[in-house]
Amino acid sequence: MKQKTNLLLSLGILAPIPVLAQQHTNFVVILMDDMGYGDLDFTGAINYKTQNLDKMAKDGMFFTHYYSPQAVSGASRAGLLTGCYPNRIGFSGAPGPDAKTGISKQEKTIADVLKQKGYTSAAYGKWHLGHLPQFLPVNHGFDEYYGIPYSNDMWPNHPTMKFPPLPLIEGTKTVELNPDQSRFTTDFTNRALQFIEKNQKKPFFVYLAHPMPHVPLAVSDKFKGKSRQGLYGDVMMEIDWSIGQITAKLRELGLEENTLVIVTSDNGPWINYGNHAGSTGGLREGKGTTFEGGQRVPCLMQWKGKIEAGSVCNRLVTGIDILPTLAEIAGAPLPDHKIDGVSLLPLMYREEDANPRKSFYYYYRKNDLEAVSDGNFKLILPHKYRTYEGFLPGMDGKPGEVNEFKPLEEMLLYDLRRDPGERYNVISQYPAIKEKLMKMADEARQDLGDNITGVQGENVRPIGVL
Numbered sequence: 001m002k003q004k005t006n007l008l009l010s011l012g013i014l015a016p017i018p019v020l021a022q023q024h025t026n027f028v029v030i031l032m033d034d035m036g037y038g039d040l041d042f043t044g045a046i047n048y049k050t051q052n053l054d055k056m057a058k059d060g061m062f063f064t065h066y067y068s069p070q071a072v073s074g075a076s077r078a079g080l081l082t083g084c085y086p087n088r089i090g091f092s093g094a095p096g097p098d099a100k101t102g103i104s105k106q107e108k109t110i111a112d113v114l115k116q117k118g119y120t121s122a123a124y125g126k127w128h129l130g131h132l133p134q135f136l137p138v139n140h141g142f143d144e145y146y147g148i149p150y151s152n153d154m155w156p157n158h159p160t161m162k163f164p165p166l167p168l169i170e171g172t173k174t175v176e177l178n179p180d181q182s183r184f185t186t187d188f189t190n191r192a193l194q195f196i197e198k199n200q201k202k203p204f205f206v207y208l209a210h211p212m213p214h215v216p217l218a219v220s221d222k223f224k225g226k227s228r229q230g231l232y233g234d235v236m237m238e239i240d241w242s243i244g245q246i247t248a249k250l251r252e253l254g255l256e257e258n259t260l261v262i263v264t265s266d267n268g269p270w271i272n273y274g275n276h277a278g279s280t281g282g283l284r285e286g287k288g289t290t291f292e293g294g295q296r297v298p299c300l301m302q303w304k305g306k307i308e309a310g311s312v313c314n315r316l317v318t319g320i321d322i323l324p325t326l327a328e329i330a331g332a333p334l335p336d337h338k339i340d341g342v343s344l345l346p347l348m349y350r351e352e353d354a355n356p357r358k359s360f361y362y363y364y365r366k367n368d369l370e371a372v373s374d375g376n377f378k379l380i381l382p383h384k385y386r387t388y389e390g391f392l393p394g395m396d397g398k399p400g401e402v403n404e405f406k407p408l409e410e411m412l413l414y415d416l417r418r419d420p421g422e423r424y425n426v427i428s429q430y431p432a433i434k435e436k437l438m439k440m441a442d443e444a445r446q447d448l449g450d451n452i453t454g455v456q457g458e459n460v461r462p463i464g465v466l
Contacts, residue, residue, distance in 0.1 A: 024203040025303075025329050026259040027114070028192075028246060029322065031080070031207070032239060033073060033126060033151070033214035036269035037296055038281025039236060045279070048226075048233035052244035053300065056263060060302030061311045061348060065375060065416075067318040068267045071287060071294035071364050073151060074128040076266040076319065077209070081109045081129070081140075083323030083334075083341035087363045087448045090463030095130060096154050097164050102130015103140060104464035108335040110323050111141030114205050117332045122195045123147065124188040125209035132466055133172040142207070146170050146191050152181055152211040152218075159398050181218035184211050185235075189242040193249050200253045203330070208246070210239055215273050216397055232276055247302070256304040260329065262322065265297040272400040274393030284422040288386040290362035290370040291422055292378075301348060313347050316357045316375030338459055361444045367457075369450040372440045373416070377430065379437035380412040380422075383452055413437070 038044040042054050042062075069079025074094040075086035082089060082103070089107050103109070111121035122144035123137040130136070131149035138145050148168060155166035155178055165177040192208045212218070212235050219234040223241065227233025243263060250256050269278035271286035271293075280286055280293035287294055299317070301307055320341040327334055328343045346354035355375075362371035364385075371380040384405045394400035413427035413434055427434055444450070449457025 024117075024258065026196075026203060026255060027110075027119075027205045027326050027329075028196075028250075028259060028261045029080075029110075029205075029207050030243065030246065030261070030263045031077070031125075031209040032263075032265040033209070033211055034267065034270050034278060034287060035213055035236075035239075035265035035297065036278035036280045036286070036293070037283055037298055038279030039213075039269070040298055043298060044281050045229075045233075045236070047229035048237050050236060050240040052240045052247065053263065056243065056247070056261070056300045056302045057310070059304070059309050060261075060300055061307050061313055063299040063301070063313045063315075063317050063347075065314055065316050066264060066297060066299035067295045067316075067360055068265065068297050069319045071267050071290055071362075073126075073214075073266050077126075077128050078103060080266075080319040080322055081111075081207075082107050083110075083320050083339040085320060085340045085361060085363060085448060087367050087457070087460065088338070088340060089461050091129075092366055094128065094151060096150055097131065099130065100132070100466040101463045102132060102135025104462060105134070105139075106337070106461065107140075107464075108337075109137075109141045110207070110326055111137070111143075111205060113141075113323060113327050113332050113335065114203070114330055115141055117203065117330045119203045119205050119330065120199050121205040121207070122192070123207045123209065124191045124195075125184070126151065126211045127209070130464065131167075134466075135464060136169065136172050137207075138171050144171075144195065147188065147209070148179075148211060151214060152184070153215055157216065181211070181216065182220050184218065185238045185242055186220050186222075189245050193245060196246075196249055196253070196255075200255060205326075208242075210242065212239060213278060215270065215276050217276050230275055232278065236278075257306075260301065260303040260306075260326075262299070262301050264299040264319065268294045268297060270399075271388040272391065272393050272402045273397070274395045274400060276395075276397050277393070282421055285386070286388060288364075290364050290380070290385070292416070292420055295362065296420075303348070307348050308350055311350060315347055315355055316360055316373065317344055317347065318357065318360055321357065337461070359440050361440075361448070363448065365451070367449055367451045367460075369441060369444055369448070369452065372437050372444060374437065374440070376415070376417060377433050377437065378414045378416055378422070379427075379434060379441065380408070380414070381441060381452070382407075382409050382411065384408070 078091040167174040168176040223238040283293035285291035
């Protein structure tokens with residue numbers, strides 16, 4: 001009988017029976033650096049195409065109200081990987097080569113959580129949770145790491161600051177200094193592809209954190225000059241190519257139906273870099289601010305057969321929700337200590353009236369509570385902030401001026417449905433909403449503290465120290 005079946009298969013009379021998909025779910029999280037809300041073709045990008053990202057939107061779900069955990073790289077990544085507001089784990093800002101702090105050993109990353117269920121994990125690209133060995137990925141749940149420990153501009157070629165040579169690290173060992181950054185997008189993508197190929201028969205988690213499109217921009221020869229938007233467009237096209245390579249590999253290996261792919265950004269664009277910066281899509285301000293342009297960024301999720309193709313979610317979600325979402329899918333226990341994320345599965349499955357996140361706290365600088373939101377309205381509290389408005393941006397990799405400490409002395413209330421650009425203060429029209437959000441702010445301060453008012457938080461854990 002077996003010989004007869006093989007004969008019929010060879011003659012094309014019988015179709016081969018497909019191999020059943022594995023029961024576990026793999027995870028690929030792809031994080032861009034400084035990619036803005038308007039940097040995708042379908043959100044308004046001009047003079048370049050992002051066909052693979054657009055295809056992800058067609059094949060999966062686009063989250064229109066996704067917020068990065070904070071408005072700056074290091075803290076934002078700490079929030080995404082631990083499921084906590086960065087302030088809860090003592091993490092603020094973007095630590096550089098002279099930092100003696102990093103992610104604490106008591107915190108659990110996504111890789112730590114998934115390891116409980118037998119996952120193999122790898123991190124490629126930019127880390128930025130501390131550059132010293134005890135803070136690197138292989139000491140926080142990841143089995144492999146190849147990348148740079150902090151931002152790609154923290155190197156001797158910085159236009160305005162002095163930095164030591166930028167290390168390229170494998171595991172915990174520096175394998176190169178001041179690497180050719182035009183290799184980054186392709187090299188880190190290829191490492192991820194090799195990892196997927198190698199681990200295709202067991203559960204895996206890939207964290208691919210591209211250093212681009214953060215300045216200094218660099219692109220491989222295969223994309224140099226390919227866009228009509230200059231170097232920034234070229235870089236975005238290569239990033240889009242990377243997305244296409246990852247999704248094509250999953251299709252090739254028959255892993256589409258048991259792999260969730262998430263693509264997002266760590267914060268909004270660095271506006272004062274002009275033609276080397278991205279677009280907020282009309283949102284106010286950019287990176288380093290808690291206005292919408294600083295933290296509302298694109299988020300795409302694709303999971304064939306589980307997430308409805310071409311679906312859109314308009315609910316409030318944030319990067320700290322990724323860890324509990326992956327944990328629920330994998331059946332992995334959450335950390336014993338308090339985290340802030342909520343599972344997004346009800347939204348991904350389009351359950352009726354699902355709305356797991358009721359609030360979001362916008363913290364920045366050294367634990368300053370700057371705003372709170374319920375997803376519909378946003379109350380902005382008095383604080384000092386970075387502003388790009390009124391200053392001419394820079395050009396060709398050199399920054400323009402910026403006011404880092406502009407004072408905001410009044411409370412502002414914005415209706416995000418009608419005014420995502422945050423131009424019209426409606427606080428006098430909605431006193432009940434103002435009071436509701438003030439109560440939310442008081443709860444945040446009680447929990448996480450607030451330097452502006454001097455309140456000490458009750459549930460803040462210390463950052464890791466050398």
